[in-house]
Amino acid sequence: MKTADITIIGAGLAGSEAAWQVAERGYSVALYEMRPHRATGAHASQDCAELVCSNSLGSNLPDRASGLLKAELRRMGSLCIACADQCAVPAGGALAVDRDGFAALVTQRLTEHPRIQLIREEVQALPPTPSIIASGPLTSEALAAALAAFTGQEHLFFFDAISPIVTADSINFDRAFRASRYDRSEQPGGDYINCPLTRDEYERFIDALLAAERIPLHAFELIMEQGVTAGAHRFFEGCLPVEIMAARGREALAFGPLRPVGLRDPRTERRPYAVLQLRQDNQAASLYNLVGFQTNLRFPEQKRVFGLIPGLEAAEYVRFGQMHRNTFIAAPRLLEPTLQFKSRSDLWCAGQITGAEGYAGNIATGLLAGINAARYRQGQPPCRLPRETMLGALCHYITHAPLDEFQPMKANFGILPPLDGPPIKGKRERAARYAERALHTLDTQRSDRDRQD
Numbered sequence: 001m002k003t004a005d006i007t008i009i010g011a012g013l014a015g016s017e018a019a020w021q022v023a024e025r026g027y028s029v030a031l032y033e034m035r036p037h038r039a040t041g042a043h044a045s046q047d048c049a050e051l052v053c054s055n056s057l058g059s060n061l062p063d064r065a066s067g068l069l070k071a072e073l074r075r076m077g078s079l080c081i082a083c084a085d086q087c088a089v090p091a092g093g094a095l096a097v098d099r100d101g102f103a104a105l106v107t108q109r110l111t112e113h114p115r116i117q118l119i120r121e122e123v124q125a126l127p128p129t130p131s132i133i134a135s136g137p138l139t140s141e142a143l144a145a146a147l148a149a150f151t152g153q154e155h156l157f158f159f160d161a162i163s164p165i166v167t168a169d170s171i172n173f174d175r176a177f178r179a180s181r182y183d184r185s186e187q188p189g190g191d192y193i194n195c196p197l198t199r200d201e202y203e204r205f206i207d208a209l210l211a212a213e214r215i216p217l218h219a220f221e222l223i224m225e226q227g228v229t230a231g232a233h234r235f236f237e238g239c240l241p242v243e244i245m246a247a248r249g250r251e252a253l254a255f256g257p258l259r260p261v262g263l264r265d266p267r268t269e270r271r272p273y274a275v276l277q278l279r280q281d282n283q284a285a286s287l288y289n290l291v292g293f294q295t296n297l298r299f300p301e302q303k304r305v306f307g308l309i310p311g312l313e314a315a316e317y318v319r320f321g322q323m324h325r326n327t328f329i330a331a332p333r334l335l336e337p338t339l340q341f342k343s344r345s346d347l348w349c350a351g352q353i354t355g356a357e358g359y360a361g362n363i364a365t366g367l368l369a370g371i372n373a374a375r376y377r378q379g380q381p382p383c384r385l386p387r388e389t390m391l392g393a394l395c396h397y398i399t400h401a402p403l404d405e406f407q408p409m410k411a412n413f414g415i416l417p418p419l420d421g422p423p424i425k426g427k428r429e430r431a432a433r434y435a436e437r438a439l440h441t442l443d444t445q446r447s448d449r450d451r452q453d
């Protein structure tokens with residue numbers, strides 16, 4: 001292996017951010033990425049920081065949990081969020097990006113950095129030198145096996161699903177209409193394409209969805225396991241396939257991804273019974289993804305069943321929904337909130353493999369692991385972020401959650417310590433107070449640390 005101050009395995013969202021943080025603090029980085037020589041099954045390019053499914057990094061509003069996390073990341077000098085801001089496409093209150101432009105920009109910034117060396121090679125064993133593991137939910141089998149041997153236990157191991165993408169000009173605008181929920185929009189007419197369903201259309205769709213043919217899970221398991229020791233097989237509750245949701249209750253989709261709140265069909269002037277939203281997926285606005293429509297139906301069935309949704313009758317699919325593997329470690333047993341392994345102080349974990357869920361959470365844990373790897377090299381104590389900050393709370397959660405029911409966790413206000421003072425009734429007002437406290441605490445800690453360092 002190449003010698004560097006810090007080795008990083010995986011140039012995804014977390015590894016790219018970590019590399020930048022280490023290099024910006026004056027240390028050399030050997031950043032290993034196995035693509036294009038070895039595929040993951042989900043990535044389509046060889047770029048760093050490729051977004052594998054949705055092109056949205058979640059809310060950008062300061063009084064939303066994901067928006068607060070981004071505000072913290074901007075304050076801490078995140079490379080990925082800066083690149084995302086530069087490549088943003090209209091998405092209401094969310095930060096969505098042109099996915100190719102975003103990945104190309106991150107790759108360019110990393111490869112131009114004088115202290116970062118990008119090495120296109122699969123790492124099969126844990127390096128004996130200071131390293132960050134950021135190999136993601138689709139970690140290669142050899143490395144997963146090495147990690148399992150090091151941690152002395154089986155990985156937790158389950159399945160997620162991704163949603164389809166269709167071409168904009170194949171959508172039928174006699175039925176579909178443009179709007180953002182509650183008219184929160186950056187462009188005239190609204191940022192989303194909406195496909196409205198009447199009650200009858202919804203019932204017909206649910207009947208077809210429940211009867212549709214799925215890709216058999218055992219075949220999928222055989223493909224995806226590829227020799228990795230299988231732990232618990234289960235779906236991630238935050239990313240359920242629509243057919244699984246519908247099987248739990250006929251109204252589950254009407255209250256979930258098809259909820260019509262904040263939308264009015266201009267043809268009827270009324271709120272539809274249900275609405276499928278499609279979000280812009282590229283800068284050219286030629287592609288749109290079906291929001292929240294992860295699925296494991298057979299590809300021809302996706303065309304047939306989703307074609308029952310008004311507006312998608314003749315939709316052309318550039319990517320069908322699919323199932324994928326998701327691997328993560330037992331962080332509550334293995335990691336400190338600083339993302340350092342309890343059993344090896346020169347080894348850190350970052351990204352989805354820690355159990356921090358979602359693009360912004362993956363970037364954020366990469367940022368903290370990078371800062372702490374650099375501090376280790378400097379001989380400084382690790383940075384422990386206060387629990388009042390969203391990133392501090394996320395790292396605390398994944399390292400303290402009950403192990404037997406441990407599931408990946410996204411940024412959310414529920415993981416922050418309660419606010420002092422009398423209870424605040426309004427949800428938005430409460431969120432704004434959480435955000436204000438988080439950013440104030442972060443700024444205070446950073447100025448204290450700067451003084452000490």
Ligand SMILES: Cc1cc2nc3c(=O)[nH]c(=O)nc-3n(C[C@H](O)[C@H](O)[C@H](O)COP(=O)(O)OP(=O)(O)OC[C@H]3O[C@@H](n4cnc5c(N)ncnc54)[C@H](O)[C@@H]3O)c2cc1C
Binds near residue numbers: 014043137138351353
């Ligand atoms: C199919 C899929 C869809 C998802 N959809 C969403 C979504 O829509 N929204 C969302 O918020 N989150 C989503 N996630 C979850 C998660 O946010 C993303 O997977 C995110 O990219 C994880 O970031 P990461 O940096 O941890 O891993 P990745 O971005 O996957 O980066 C890990 C990198 O490590 C490389 N690698 C793996 N093993 C090795 C090795 N042995 N040696 C060298 N390199 C290696 C991989 O090639 C990859 O480039 C999805 C996950 C998957 C798998």
